[in-house]
Amino acid sequence: MSDKLNTDFKKHIVRNFNDYLEILREIKKDDENVWFRGQSNASYRLVPSAMRDVYTIKDQFDRPKKPVKLTEYNNRGDMVAYVDVAGMLEEFKKLAKPYFRIQPNNDLEWYFLAQHYGIPTTLLDWSTDPLVALFFAMPEKVNLSSDDTIKDSIEDFQENSYSDKGAAVFVINPGKMNEICTFYKVKKTDKFIDFPLDATEHYNLISTYLPGSCEQLLPCCITSTPIDKRICRQSGNFTIHGNMVWPLDHQNVTKSAIHKIFIPYQCIKEMKEILDVLDINKRSIYGDSELDAITKNISKESEKNLKLAIEELKGKYQESLVQ
Incomplete structure (x- = not known):
């Protein structure tokens, strides 16, 4: 069954595997062109792995700030620091080359491989396969209080879209998301991009998102290339994120375009089986x-x-206060 609630996300709740299939049927009845992403805790935001530990280091006037881990998002224009994505990509290219039968054609394909083999990147994985997404929503261990019931978990999600009492599968229309997020237009037309960019056909545009020389701010949905068996197994595509570290679900305008399917932890055992x-x-x-x-x-x-x-x-900042 599906419980649609009047919140920012298009929210759904499942109690068993058949519920999940029924919700997919409902969603795809209205929209065939959707991507899926599973996360093992519904409290997690839609943010790439490289951007999960971010520190503010300067304000919008280029003045040093005491480095503090970013926990709330704003539009003040602070400068931030996170892991060296460009450096990791170069290291991965040097060490991983002998392991691939098919060599990547460009840095974007190297970036896809780095993401799928565990390097933190500014890519967020999505799949065209809802069962693959469901697999990624399955936590390895579930710590449930003996007092927790499935009813309690559902009520918690109804009150809080970021409940930690279950897992979640997110569903987006990549064309719609690009239409919302993009600030550039298709060349020589007045039409905003309302389709996922193709990794081969639109390489020149997508390459402006690559680490080390990123020129973009907002995320963009892109299709991958079948460069590796792991990408193929996972039916993988991506959102590639620019210099803005906001999660994809930070703003209501993007939230409202996302389906969030909540899976209470009490249902996980059956799903895994x-x-x-x-x-x-x-x-x-x-x-x-x-x-x-x-x-x-x-x-x-x-x-x-x-x-x-x-x-x-932090040390330099403290020294500057003393001087």
Whole structure:
């Protein structure tokens, strides 16, 4: 069944696998061209992995600020710092090249691979397969209080769109999202972009989002290329995010275009069992690759460097106050 609530998201609630299929049927009846994303906690925002630990370091007048982890979003124009995405991409390209049978044609395809092998990027994964999204919504462990009931979890979500008492699958129309987010127009026309950009056909435009030389602010929905079996297994596409660190669901205008399907944690066991019967599991979704260990080291090193840099900035800020 589907409980649609009058909130910013187009909200739905499932209590079992059949509910999930019925909601998908309802959504796709109105809109065939949709993408899906699963998150293991409904409280998580739609923000790329590289932008989850962000620190403010300067104000809009280029004056140093005491580095503080960003917890609330604003439009004051502060300068922020996060992990060195461009540096990690270059390191990944050097170390990963021998592991790929098909070599990427350009930096964008390298970026797709980096994302799918665990490097923090400004990409957010979406899938054209709702069962793949459901797999990613499944937490490895669920810690439920003995007093928690499915009714309690549903009521919590009804009151709070970012409830932590369940998982979530998000559904977007990528063309509609581009129409909302984009501030550029299709060349030589007056029409705003209302379709997902193709990674090959629109490479020159999408490349302006790449790390190190990003010229864009707002996110954009883009299709991937079948460069790797992991991307193919996950039916993967992306939103690629610009220099603005706001989550995709930060503004009401984007929230209102997003379906959020809430899955109470009490339902997870049944969902996992059915997905496993359908052979949708970690083995089929990821496969095995020695690259995973390599990318984990690259990510850890970058996170360590960010923390060191922030501590150094904090020290300099304190010195400036004394002077």
